[in-house]
Amino acid sequence: IARLMERGFKGPDYGRIAPRALREEPAKLVGELMFRFFQGPLPAKARKDFELYAEAKQGAVFTDQEVGELCHLMLSTPHYQLT
Numbered sequence: 001i002a003r004l005m006e007r008g009f010k011g012p013d014y015g016r017i018a019p020r021a022l023r024e025e026p027a028k029l030v031g032e033l034m035f036r037f038f039q040g041p042l043p044a045k046a047r048k049d050f051e052l053y054a055e056a057k058q059g060a061v062f063t064d065q066e067v068g069e070l071c072h073l074m075l076s077t078p079h080y081q082l083t
Contacts, residue, residue, distance in 0.1 A: 023058070023062035026058055037074055046079055
């Protein structure tokens with residue numbers, strides 16, 4: 001990662017991954033990210049856990065850092081690792 005940063009990489013474009021309008025609805029945000037990251041549907045409990053996390057992070061503005069944290073959480077699950 002350090003080498004990428006040296007080359008000017010500033011990280012993922014969270015504005016494209018999760019547009020501002022989508023961030024206003026945590027369930028839709030989670031649904032879009034699940035479609036992007038997973039090859040099939042997840043158990044209802046996993047989806048609900050992601051939604052609860054997104055709702056807890058949602059404030060006046062759902063920041064890029066918070067979107068990054070949600071993505072990291074989703075990509076750290078066995079569901080992602082095994083697909």
